[in-house]
């Protein structure tokens with residue numbers, strides 16, 4: 060196997076015939092499935108030890124999809140018919156597992172992409188993990204909008220006497236029975252964690268520092284999301300938002316008086332423009348009305364035993380849960396690439412943010428949930444398949460099905476001076492391997 064001399068040791072070099080997908084969440088799996096339909100091989104690099112790690116490790120026990128199942132399907136495979144309208148977290152995970160099995164997707168686990176960079180000299184993406192450098196013409200970024208928790212700096216928080224955790228590690232209110240818990244943030248996570256806490260006899264105080272749109276999950280028996288999608292086919296966005304807010308006011312009343320002031324911009328317009336998801340209420344609102352979830356204004360500072368709020372109140376707490384959202388991690392590992400903003404989101408707005416330059420693609424950064432990622436996945440696979448047709452005929456046939464080196468996946472070969480299975484030509488600038496052009 061060819062090797063690259065590295066400061067910190069030897070890196071294996073692997074040349075990949077098809078694209079490299081970074082991240083084996085729903086987005087990465089969706090692209091891999093769509094590519095397989097076109098006969099394009101690929102590899103998926105995943106930093107954890109499982110697929111859909113967000114769903115397996117970073118969601119709470121009782122979570123359910125908050126959009127109806129028809130809006131949460133990946134391309135080419137629907138949910139089983141017996142699944143309820145709003146599948147549980149566990150059902151979603153089992154669906155994702157069947158999806159990977161059906162399309163024979165076998166990611167390379169425990170491969171954390173540390174850097175990815177386009178090497179102009181050989182026209183390839185060089186994707187480096189902790190122990191291997193992969194080369195490919197195509198790089199598909201599928202690490203998601205929710206790759207890392209947002210942990211805000213709140214004055215005094217390091218002095219707090221009890222546990223402080225992000226909502227992504229919260230599992231169940233069973234751990235907090237009869238405790239006073241400060242929940243910072245009032246997005247879907249803050250609301251649902253607070254609701255879960257109430258159902259386990261904890262006493263949540265939820266911090267609402269600015270504004271929030273709360274919508275009923277359903278309107279007259281129809282999902283609010285479905286109603287919005289339906290109306291958007293015929294009406295302009297702002298009018299749809301007005302209709303949603305009118306209906307929400309009738310169904311759940313004026314939320315201002317509960318301390319939940321609405322933003323000036325409508326819920327769908329705000330989601331599209333900033334990514335801020337409206338809360339789809341699954342029961343928290345009635346617990347707020349009943350006084351079981353207490354709404355607090357912004358935190359001024361955390362003390363050893365509790366919190367001081369901007370309105371002057373001071374309260375004691377046993378634990379703090381930061382439901383403060385997530386961010387992309389793309390800027391940490393994708394180098395010299397103009398396609399993403401400093402926040403790690405594509406600069407090009409939806410629906411055109413899936414294709415970058417030099418064979419780079421992004422999937423799952425549309426701020427439109429699973430529906431948005433599915434549309435990206437279909438587009439990316441079609442685009443790469445159109446290029447693949449020209450390349451595959453130029454490859455020596457022996458290079459496609461049989462690897463020349465010991466490797467777990469047949470379409471991967473190693474770069475070496477004698478056994479090259481790449482689709483480009485050049486000399487690897489790190490080692491001396493020759494790479495042939497297709």
Ligand SMILES: Cc1cc2nc3c(=O)[nH]c(=O)nc-3n(C[C@H](O)[C@H](O)[C@H](O)COP(=O)(O)OP(=O)(O)OC[C@H]3O[C@@H](n4cnc5c(N)ncnc54)[C@H](O)[C@@H]3O)c2cc1C
Pocket residue numbers: 081082083084085086087104105106107110111112113114118123124125126130131170171172173201202203204205206385388392422423424427428429430432
């Ligand atoms: C709590 C929660 C609930 C949601 N519920 C819904 C819903 O009901 N409906 C809906 O449409 N959308 C929902 N979303 C939004 C979104 O659709 C999901 O987050 C979805 O999982 C996104 O899939 P993804 O593959 O883009 O990202 P992720 O699921 O985050 O997957 C990305 C993968 O990349 C891996 N990775 C990250 N960095 C690296 C690296 N450097 N190297 C290698 N691997 C890496 C991660 O380990 C992860 O496995 C929800 C989001 C959250 C946070």
Ligand SMILES: NC(=O)C1=CN([C@@H]2O[C@H](COP(=O)(O)OP(=O)(O)OC[C@H]3O[C@@H](n4cnc5c(N)ncnc54)[C@H](OP(=O)(O)O)[C@@H]3O)[C@@H](O)[C@H]2O)C=CC1
Pocket residue numbers: 122123124125126211212213226243244245246247248249251266268269270335336357358382383384385
């Ligand atoms: N059942 C489901 O399907 C669920 C889906 N989700 C999804 O996961 C994604 C992430 O949601 P979520 O985790 O709620 O994150 P969000 O980004 O939606 O919300 C973060 C919240 O934290 C607040 N916040 C951030 N920093 C601070 C701070 N320093 N002090 C006080 N408040 C702060 C924000 O306030 P501000 O607005 O003022 O910045 C906001 O209220 C969303 O797309 C959501 O829909 C989440 C949970 C369940």
Ligand SMILES: O=C(O)C(=O)Cc1c[nH]c2ccccc12
Pocket residue numbers: 125126284327330336337339426427428429
């Ligand atoms: O659940 C999420 O986090 C989503 O991103 C799904 C979603 C996409 N567009 C929306 C508009 C309103 C509420 C949820 C979503």
